Amino acid sequence: MVPPRSDRTVFVTVGTTKFDALIRVVDQQAFADTLVAAGYTRLVMQIGRADYTPRRLLPPNRRTARLHNGLAVEYFEYAPSLADHLRAAALVISHAGAGSIFEALRLRLPLVVVPNPLLMDNHQAELAAKLERDGHLLAATTDTLAQVVAGLDPSRLVAYECGNPAGIVRHIDSMVMGVCVKPM
């Protein structure tokens, strides 16, 4: 399902985790108004294992809706591949999982990362903080998300240069092959 060209989609993803707090804060009229004011036309939520299903922006038992302010809203739990949704997005709001982060950065998408406060002993917040310090994304809490999204300027983000296994492989090659007879 390809959105029309004038669409600016915000894609919210929690991967395979349970992050009710993020969905709750996104599923609010005030947040929807913030998105519209910032020029976005569509909000897609991938809610994963959340117990909380969006019910403030969406009518009961409906997965899609168009709000009075013009924002199109939809949600789903999982998809076999999030790549299509990511490619169609103008902004990604993600939990702090490394996989989600790097998938968005690889596609050069503006990214706001929200570490899950319930996983604070989890190291995930370190990665988000480091990448924010290097200018590749913005980090936010559930409380500051609306402000961060409103103030986001994609042109001020630094593109992330993707890594490469070659360095590690060279090391392993020399360790493993060092004693071997050279091939012809």
Add this chain to the structure above:
Amino acid sequence: MPIAPFAAGGAIALLGLRLVLAVISHVSYRCRQHKRTLVVLGSGGHTAEMMALLQGFDLDVYQPRCYVVAATDGMSSQKAASFEAAAAAVPPDEEAPLSNTNSIYSTPRKSSPHKSGLGTAQSAAVRRSPRVAAANRSKQVAAAAGRRALPGTRSPDSPAKRRFTQRPPPRDQPQQPQQAQQQYSLAVIPRSREVGQSFLSSVPTTLRALLAAVGVVLDHRPDVVLLNGPGTCIPIAAAALLLRLLGVCRGRVVYVESIARVYRLSLSGKILYHSRLAHTVFVQWEELQERYPRAVYAGRLM
């Protein structure tokens, strides 16, 4: 009846046997071009990083490959099967260097558009693997690998260790002259500890995992062991050490800390680093390398 001479004789005989095993293993290692590789898949993001790492290897050299997965992990065996099937389907590139340092870490099937420091070419990973027979054989292999296996034993015919070999073409078709067989296998071991499991109950489960790990390492006799994840990697590293001491395999243990670890090593990383069970601990951020000087920073996987 004096015991000492018999004990001494027994000890000398065992040492002699150890020496013979070590010589055989070393001579075999030096004479062959390929390196037996054991890859431990740690589930979830760890498997994704390991696959990104494997994209950079010369698969003709690092084989036969055995993938070790935890009994509770359904996805990793499928990812390994997809990787192997994709690698087998790529045509050979005779110009490639020993390890292809130009490979980009997207599989031939699903490449996502991105700019890497190596250029914007949207090429699949280049391999030196020879062309193999029918594509439908690759699909069969992938489907076979998708089946869950029972916890590990050492029998080659056991469900726990399946060998996946590319079948030669049917007889009515002409045989290709260089039909080198790309072969990989899959082994399943129980996790030593589930997330949140109490330390007391971890002891018997860790021992069980260790026994299974010894079985796998004994069976595969790897030259190099690649680890990057939690749970399943410590028993394998310990088993590799044990079998190195016995002279059964070379088992060089390489641990690659997750890219999600910027300032602190994971528990597995700390154990392998401080105990020196791993010959090399790779970290993916310079900050971590400053903190752990014996670790190696050689770039990032993602």
